[in-house]
Every structure is written in C-alpha cells, then in structure tokens.
Amino acid sequence: MSDDIKPRIELKGITKAFPGVLANDAVSFKVEPGEIHALLGENGAGKSTLVKMIYGIMQPDAGDIVWDGEPVMVANPKAARKMGVGMVFQHFSLFEAMTVLENIALGMDGSISQSKLEAKIRDVLHTYDLKLDPHRIVSTLSVGERQRIEIVRALLLEPQLLIMDEPTSVLTPQEVAQLFETLRRLSKTGCSILYISHKLHEIRDLCDAATILRGGKVVGECDPRKETPTSMAEMMIGGNLKQISKAASREFGDDRFIADGLTIAGEGDFGVALDDICFAVRAGEIFGIAGVAGNGQNELLLALSGEEPSSPADAIRLDSHAIAAMDAVGRRNLGLCAVPEERNGHGAVVDFSLTDNTILTARDRMELASNGIVHGGAATTFAGQIIDDFSVMTTGPGSLAGSLSGGNLQKFIMGREILQNPEVLIVSQPTWGVDAGAAAAIHQALVDLAENGSAILVISQDLDELLALCDRLAVINEGRLSKTLNVGEATIDEIGLLMGGVHGDPFATAEMTEAVHAH
Amino acid sequence: MLIELEKRKEPSKAMLYLTPVIAVIATMLTGAIIFSLIGHDGFGAVAKIFLAPLLDTYKWQDLGVKAAPLILIGVGLAIGFRANVWNIGAEGQYIMGGLAGTGVALATWGMTGWWILPLMCLAGIVGGAAYAGIPAFLKTRLNVNEILSSLMLTYVAIQVLYYLMRGPWKDPDGFNFPQTRLFTDDQILPTVIPSTVVHLGVPLAFLVAIIAWFVMSRSVFGFQIRVVGAAPAAARYGGFNTNKTIWAALLAGGGLAGFAGILEAAGPFGQMVPQFPTGYGFTAIIVAFLGRLHPIGIVLAGIILAITYVGGELAQSSIGLPAAATGVFQAMMLFFLLATDVLVKYRIKLASAVKAGDAA
Numbered sequence: 046m047s048d049d050i051k052p053r054i055e056l057k058g059i060t061k062a063f064p065g066v067l068a069n070d071a072v073s074f075k076v077e078p079g080e081i082h083a084l085l086g087e088n089g090a091g092k093s094t095l096v097k098m099i100y101g102i103m104q105p106d107a108g109d110i111v112w113d114g115e116p117v118m119v120a121n122p123k124a125a126r127k128m129g130v131g132m133v134f135q136h137f138s139l140f141e142a143m144t145v146l147e148n149i150a151l152g153m154d155g156s157i158s159q160s161k162l163e164a165k166i167r168d169v170l171h172t173y174d175l176k177l178d179p180h181r182i183v184s185t186l187s188v189g190e191r192q193r194i195e196i197v198r199a200l201l202l203e204p205q206l207l208i209m210d211e212p213t214s215v216l217t218p219q220e221v222a223q224l225f226e227t228l229r230r231l232s233k234t235g236c237s238i239l240y241i242s243h244k245l246h247e248i249r250d251l252c253d254a255a256t257i258l259r260g261g262k263v264v265g266e267c268d269p270r271k272e273t274p275t276s277m278a279e280m281m282i283g284g285n286l287k288q289i290s291k292a293a294s295r296e297f298g299d300d301r302f303i304a305d306g307l308t309i310a311g312e313g314d315f316g317v318a319l320d321d322i323c324f325a326v327r328a329g330e331i332f333g334i335a336g337v338a339g340n341g342q343n344e345l346l347l348a349l350s351g352e353e354p355s356s357p358a359d360a361i362r363l364d365s366h367a368i369a370a371m372d373a374v375g376r377r378n379l380g381l382c383a384v385p386e387e388r389n390g391h392g393a394v395v396d397f398s399l400t401d402n403t404i405l406t407a408r409d410r411m412e413l414a415s416n417g418i419v420h421g422g423a424a425t426t427f428a429g430q431i432i433d434d435f436s437v438m439t440t441g442p443g444s445l446a447g448s449l450s451g452g453n454l455q456k457f458i459m460g461r462e463i464l465q466n467p468e469v470l471i472v473s474q475p476t477w478g479v480d481a482g483a484a485a486a487i488h489q490a491l492v493d494l495a496e497n498g499s500a501i502l503v504i505s506q507d508l509d510e511l512l513a514l515c516d517r518l519a520v521i522n523e524g525r526l527s528k529t530l531n532v533g534e535a536t537i538d539e540i541g542l543l544m545g546g547v548h549g550d551p552f553a554t555a556e557m558t559e560a561v562h563a564h
Numbered sequence: 565m566l567i568e569l570e571k572r573k574e575p576s577k578a579m580l581y582l583t584p585v586i587a588v589i590a591t592m593l594t595g596a597i598i599f600s601l602i603g604h605d606g607f608g609a610v611a612k613i614f615l616a617p618l619l620d621t622y623k624w625q626d627l628g629v630k631a632a633p634l635i636l637i638g639v640g641l642a643i644g645f646r647a648n649v650w651n652i653g654a655e656g657q658y659i660m661g662g663l664a665g666t667g668v669a670l671a672t673w674g675m676t677g678w679w680i681l682p683l684m685c686l687a688g689i690v691g692g693a694a695y696a697g698i699p700a701f702l703k704t705r706l707n708v709n710e711i712l713s714s715l716m717l718t719y720v721a722i723q724v725l726y727y728l729m730r731g732p733w734k735d736p737d738g739f740n741f742p743q744t745r746l747f748t749d750d751q752i753l754p755t756v757i758p759s760t761v762v763h764l765g766v767p768l769a770f771l772v773a774i775i776a777w778f779v780m781s782r783s784v785f786g787f788q789i790r791v792v793g794a795a796p797a798a799a800r801y802g803g804f805n806t807n808k809t810i811w812a813a814l815l816a817g818g819g820l821a822g823f824a825g826i827l828e829a830a831g832p833f834g835q836m837v838p839q840f841p842t843g844y845g846f847t848a849i850i851v852a853f854l855g856r857l858h859p860i861g862i863v864l865a866g867i868i869l870a871i872t873y874v875g876g877e878l879a880q881s882s883i884g885l886p887a888a889a890t891g892v893f894q895a896m897m898l899f900f901l902l903a904t905d906v907l908v909k910y911r912i913k914l915a916s917a918v919k920a921g922d923a924a
Binding site: 406448 | 573574575782783784785787790791794795797798800801802803805
C-alpha cells in the first residue's frame, strides 16, 4: 500500500465517556483500503463502543472520524450505510418465520422489487461463492447460514468498510473456515474489514493489521502474522499470561458422576430436549461438553445441578447415590455444586451483598445457617475468604454483587463453589465474558480442584478452553451427546463435525411448523 | 442545559431513607396548593391533617388504634411484595379474618373463659390465611395472576359480610339492624392503658413488626423470600422452591390481615357490622411501600398514615374539608413515593447538550 492512497477510515482521538467509565480515551488508528484490520481487546476494553460510533449508533464526545480523507459526522446507521459502512452484529436480527429474501427486503433502506432484489442477492452469492437459498425459511437454517444472511445484507450495499463484531462465537470450526474465505475474497475487491474478536489464532489467520485496546486506550499495534497468540494476549491484558500448570500424568479414580440415559422433554415450542445423555466423569478428571449455543446445554445444566429434578432417579448418579429426582439442596449436601452460565440473577443476586450471596448456595455446606437462622458473621467471614483466596477485586464482603465487574463476580462465584470442596463441580461457561487474567485464575482453580480428586464437568462453547482444560470431552448437538473423545487424540475437524451435527432435519422442520402456526 | 438521569453505580442508601420523607413533604405542599386552589384554606388543612394529631396528646391514643391494623397488614403485605407476590386483596382477607373470629364469638356467645379471645384470634388468622390461599392455589396451579384474583376476592368478601349481617348472623334482639350481637366481655380486647381506647392489639402490632424484622433479616425463610423476589432463577439455583414461597408469602399476608381483622372486630367495633371494611387493607399497601417494605419502616409509615386518618377527621369537623381529602392525601403519598423512587438508583444530572457535531 503506497503512502499517497488515503486510508479508508481514520479515527483521530475518539473519546467517549459513560457514567463512571471512559469507554474510549483518545483512540486513534486507521484502516487502509482492502485491509483486514483486527480490533483486539478484552471484554470491556471499548471495542464495541468504538464500532458503534463508526456505525453511527452513538456519537463520540470528542475526536474525528475521517472517511477517505474527509472528516465526517456519522449521525445514524442509515448515514453510515450511505457512506459505505456495513456491519454484521454478533446477535442477528432476523424474523424466524420469514424467508431469507423477505428478511433482506425488510432491512433495505430504499424500496426495491422482490425480483430485482433476488437477482442482486444471487449476484452477491455468486460473486463470493456463498451458499444460501433465498427462499428458505430462516428457522430452518443453521447459525452459520443465518450469519450469511446478515453478511449478504451488508454486501448488497457494496460497502467500502465491513465491520464484523465477534462473528465466530456461534460458528463451528468448519463454518469459521468458510467465513474467512468469504472475507478474504471481499478484501481483494478493495473492501476494508474491521474484525473484532478476542480469539487470537483467528486473528493471526485472517488479519493484516491489528490495533489492541485496553481500558479504552490504544495500547499497541501489530502485524498479527508476525506475532504469536501468547504475545498478542500479553499485549491485550498488559502482563504475562499465566499458563495452566497441569501435572503431566494424572491418575483418575473410579466413575464418580454418571449420567445414564438422561432424557428431558422439551419445554415450550422452541426448547431443545435432552435425549438419552450418557457420560461418566471419573474422580480427578475434567470432562468437557462442547457444542454450539442452544443445543441443550442449559437444560443439561439445570438437570444435572438439580434445579430441574427429573426421573428416573438413577439417570444421574453421584458415586452410589441416585440423584436425578433430588432438588438442588439435596444434591449439594451430597457434594454436588454447580455454576450456571449466567452470573447476574442466576449464579448471584446482583442486588445482594457478597455476604448474602454466600448464603445462596453455601448455607448448609459451610454452616452459614442452622435451625433456620442465618449466621451473618460466618457468612461475612466466608465471603472474605473467597475474596482473599480468589483475588476478587471489591471493597469488601458488604459490597453488592452487581458492583463487581463480570470477571470478578465470576471469580467470586467460582470461589464460593470451589471452597465448598465439592465432590462434583459442574460449570457452564466458566470464563464467558471474563478477562484473560481472571480466566487463567479460574482455569487454574479448576485444575487444582480436580487434582484433589473432585470430578469436574465443564460445559463450554469455547473449544480452545475445553481443549486446554479437559481430559476427555463429548459434543452436544440438538440435545444428543456424542461419543466421548480423549482430548489428546481428538482433532478439531472431528469435533467441528460433531458440533455441526445433523443440522436442519427433524427439529428444524418442527420449529418451522411452529413458527408458521404462530402467525 | 438538560436534565438527565444518570444511573448510580450502587443504589443510594441515603435516598432509600430520604425518598419517603421527600414524598411526605411533597404531599403536604401539593395538597396545600390543591386545596387552596379549590377554595379551602390549603395550608390550614395540611396543618390540621398532619400536625394537629401530633400536637394534641389526646389524639395519640387514636393514632395507636388506627396504626395497629395498618402496621399488621402492611408487615404481612411487605413479606409478599419482597417476594414479588402482589397480594392487593388484604382488605378481603381482613374481612374474612374478622368474620371467622366473629363466627367463634357467636358460637361461644354466653360462654365464659380466658380461651375464647385467643381462639377468636386464631380463627381470624386462619380465616385470613385461608382466603389468601385461594389466590395462592390459583397462582401456583393455574398461573392465575394474584393481583386480579386477590383484588376481586375482596368484593366477594364484602358480599359475604353483607349476607351474614342481613341473614344468619343478624342480632335476634337488634330491632332488625343488620349487625351481630355485641361481643361479651370475654370476647373483647382488654385495654392496655387505663381510661384510653388503646387495646391489646396495639402492642401486639408492634411486637409482630419486631418479629417480622427478625425473620426477614436473620432467618433462612426471610432470605428465601428476598431471593425469590430479587432473582427467581438464583432462588431456584439456591434450592428454594418458588411455589412454596408464593404460598408462604400469601399465607403470611392473609394471616396477618385476618389477625388485624379480628383485632378490629374484638377491639374498636366490639361486634361485626356492615361498615366493618374501612379500607385498611388498601391503605396498608401505601404503608408497606412508604415503609420501604421494612418492618420498622412500616411501623413509622403506619403511624404517618394513621395521622392522615385522624387528621382527616379533625379537618372534616373543624374546617369542613371533604372526607375524600384523606384519600387524596394518602394517594398522593404513594404517587410521590413511586415518583421519587427513581432517585434511589439514578441521580439527577444537569448536562450541557454537547452534540457530537460541535466537536467534529
């Protein structure tokens, strides 16, 4: 790229403040035409705020956005689209009961006839070699296909800059590879791509340049192709990344936590049921359950933790106890603790103090209550112990759970369950939305707990996390669990195929029927 | 300049206690203005309603007697409100409690014994709780909204009262007046301060508030109520059963409303009459919120609302303010409380309107 070509977009000193936080502090960087530029940073580093300003969803408090050499003021997303900015959001905005074509037509700024639009869509699909049938009903499509609709929608406007916000978090490895192929083709036509992610190996595969944000500030720029994931992670967190220390050869005990034919009927019309789930976690083992979101992980956690008791009682066993019919309290007394995916309002009560949040799950095992009376002093002591042992950044046991950052609250919740010294710990998405430093601490705590002989089940959508953490794993797809794989022997391809499963068949058809009936 | 609401990082403790005070003051000011505009002595009326009952020591006993049922019902309702169970049919449960206790009184008429009054109280509590059990059953089994069912059952209770007064329970020696016999000495609450109207129910109400305070702040049951209200998913995760909590909340609210009912019947009324429902069950909703759903706050709020009742009567007789004025003041208090509640979680910020365009 020669110097006389003006950058596609240049940000100069962009600053945006929200109550109590400076989301962006004098952020400056530029993206060249045809460049795939990564915006890298931990949760809360200010990436989303920044792109929302480029796309006109919010306006900066100070600083300039320069587009093709001209300072611009992006008043709203419509103006951004007119200028040539397209955006694919992390969460799709699609009507499930309508066809691909209808969904795209609804999102167009101007009016255009269906047949002309269809011709244009087919043109785009052909140019970028995307597979998508414009007449399919959205509810029958896989997540990867749904994302393709959003991409086509953006490409129809012939953007000069395409912003992609965490596009791979819902995709299988195969779908990710297809997406990258599309993006590379697009960049060859001269379209710049601003790619937001915290997945470092993806950025290394795809991007030409990277800007690293931390705490709302630009802390570095690099050429990802010349960096290692570790070096980028360290720039991102501003410190050394702790590797999980895991004893090389570990002895596993007997099967400790067993699901044997666990079947749960689906709730509601769109719910995924669990179908004959079987696995066994040995003492001292970390067992992973991989899968794309919404394939029954929530139902599995609720059934295993006791929030939703089920039958027959021996479908879930802890050592020799048949526990499927027990409630959460009964299971906890036997030594089964759980951490749900959602921290706010599920794993913790945000309006309660940390002390009160210990009473939520630890009141019996830690003797924080007896004869129906809560022992405030014991609860405060226990909360203090969690804060110390897990380096939770807070003003003390009396502060509200909601005042903690996501990572700190997750450390607190994990600490609360781990310090109860459970026989079995079930964790869903242990590091979801947690910064890299806290994630490393949480991973280490899980490994240490396993080494003490507990059986640990980790449900996660983050394959990298599972591969780093687990001894064995299985993949859940549409409520069915795959065979168990040894982590050392499984390939990403194999796991990816299991994650993709047999998309679109009996369940999808039922879903489509329901969607049609709803109207 | 723009007035903006900015979310606080943590809810303001100061505002939590201050907003009820602000609401009361705003009520007094607005009331004064409104009554001035419609041709009364507005400030005089406010002084009569809010200050006279406090300055006149002779009226203190009335305050206690009026506050007692408000506190009892308010404490019970607050337990439900904490759990997000919206029982607004306390008036009906109050009537049913009163009727159940009256039933015992009529059945034991002519008997003597210390056990009669406790039995009446027990019947009152059970009657109120049983009546609140109907919305609990409908809610937990059929997912019927308890706001509607409990409210509508209030009107059923009123009709039951009218039927009993005009039919089976009519005093045979009462010249056909629709009311029961007068309760006997063993059926009437003793006064605790000689030569006043302060009956045993007044200290009982304070005692119940203190017990409720302990239960809500120190017991696992109180914790359960608070968790179910604040975060139902977390409650389930913690092993608390939502349906059991709904039952407990409604039975507690109904039981205390029924208790208040029989204390009124066996206290100030001394019999059952068609004029028995005086709206305490509805006013107690205001009491519960003005007291921040906290038993001790509810004691204070109960006294404040009692002041408006006593002061309202004073203002009627002395300056001719309409009877509805009391209701207007009570309603304004809830209105202002709910309106100022936003200050607990938000602060007011005067922001200069800087547009992004100025900077670009």
